[in-house]
Amino acid sequence: MYKRYSKQRTLILEIVKSTHSHPSADWIYNKARKIMTKISRGTVYRNLNQLAENGEINVIKDGDVMKYDGNILRHDHLLCTKCDSVYDINILPKDLDKKVQRLINFDVKQISLTIEGICQNH
Amino acid sequence: MYKRYSKQRTLILEIVKSTHSHPSADWIYNKARKIMTKISRGTVYRNLNQLAENGEINVIKDGDVMKYDGNILRHDHLLCTKCDSVYDINILPKDLDKKVQRLINFDVKQISLTIEGICQNH
DNA sequence: TAACAAATAGGAATCATTCCTGTTTATAAT
DNA sequence: ATTATAAACAGGAATGATTCCTATTTGTTA
Structure with missing residues (x-):
């Protein structure tokens, strides 16, 4: 099994890393759509989960919505x-x-x- | 404005206080139904929110599900x-x-x- | 260049929670 | 006690974030 780097995943990671605003998946989806018009919600969610599992980003539970954090230093x-x-x-x-x-x-x-x-x- | 003490709210509070298992709303709903057959989900959610706002119970965010805790001492x-x-x-x-x-x-x-x-x- | 698993788009499905409406009920004032 | 009234309820529909499904596309390896 090899690891694939899709343009979508790279974009999503860049977006999360580029802000300190702890965005929601929906915010990230909308930001991504401005650059990659046809990206789908499912792709955003799948990649966010995957990036979080790999420890490349962090997850914050804010009520019933998940937020994402590009800062992986302990804080x-x-x-x-x-x-x-x-x-x-x-x-x-x-x-x-x-x-x-x-x-x-x-x-x-x-x-x-x-x-x-x-x-x-x- | 006065405060109402319904049988439903009293029951829900008792259920949450009676366990250390940090139950979900659904668990509480099912437990309550065994005693008060016709209680509705809406009532359970409404009262859990209200009890939490009053500080009578605590809320724990467990993934995308809320759990409730009758222990209001700091822990x-x-x-x-x-x-x-x-x-x-x-x-x-x-x-x-x-x-x-x-x-x-x-x-x-x-x-x-x-x-x-x-x-x-x- | 071919083969194939990984990833995608698009949209349907899920599921916890909230909201809506007509009815019931606990409290306060008479 | 009786009545008036706002609070709370039951039942079920609506919401909304997230996941799941399927046919198609795309990176990677051989």
Whole structure:
């Protein structure tokens, strides 16, 4: 089995990497359509899932919508519940994974801290 | 405006409080139907949202499904990605809210830490 | 250049959740 | 108690993000 690099996947990755705005799949789809008119929703979803599985991008659960993050360095999120904006922040120490792993009998894959509240714009 | 206490809401709250299994709305709906045969899905969802808004129960985002937690004391969650189980754990200090609030210009409402991985059953 | 698995487009299907409407019910005022 | 009324309900339709399906296209290898 070999790995294929389609133009679609490359474009989707570029779009996610090119913004700090933590976009939704739909936002990414619309942005992609401006460049590749005939790209389909299914392709966007499939590639986002695949890129996330490969660890090339991150996923944030924002209510019932998934958002995507090109920043794969460990960091935390501020989520404004009024405007649904997501901001990056660093609260947790970078080695927390290992500390937690020592404390509990659980195969730790990812630690995510989200702070919900209301941002300065309100 | 006054506050109404329907039998349905009381039952739903009791069900959520009576388990540590972090059930989904659908699980709660089915459990409720065994006691109150004609209760509707809409009622379950409406009341879960309302109870969560009042701070009487907590909400956990598990993928694209919401789960509910009768434990409103501050705590963190272990989420097993193989069996979708949620376990309670205490990692963060209880006064983290206040510490974070001092650090950032953001009206902090809730801090949630979720550790994803694979539990002992696998 | 041929063979073939991977990826795609387009659209249908899924499924949790919300919304809508006519009816019932808990509370407050009389 | 009775009545008035807004809150809550049941039942079912609508929504919307995401996944799934199928015939077609496209990268990669031989």
